[in-house]
Amino acid sequence: MARQPSSYNGKEGQPAYVAVDGVVYDVTNVEAWKDGEHKNGLTAGNELTEEITNQSPHGIKVLEGLPIVGELVE
Template sequence: MDKTFTYQELQKYNGKDGNPAYVSYKGTVYDVTESDLWKNGRHQNLHDAGDDMSLLIDQAPHGVEVFERELVKEVGKLV
């Protein structure tokens, strides 16, 4: 992926007002827009799109395999 995002840029991809929903994990940015689990930029009423999930994933009932799902696409790097 050639696209890079600063944290401030990532925050714009919050899944609201027609914006796509992106999250990052350990430096990689993922598009979760098509996932039903991220409707309107919210996941399980706990997490918001446009944020870094690196410290939060350990608290989730799932592991990092969620970033390998078909509807989740790698779109760039967090710098």
């Protein structure tokens, strides 16, 4: 059974993953996502397509080169 995305929130030693456009990225070692929280209030363990593509000043480009750990399926 697959774990829920929210369990990958970067807390208590868990990895920090974010999903954008169905792709799940590992942001665990990204300083801007320290402890699973981004400086703009976003939190890891969530689907963030709207926030990253339409509200973020850097857009999805910042995720390029990060490890892809899976895909979000319904």
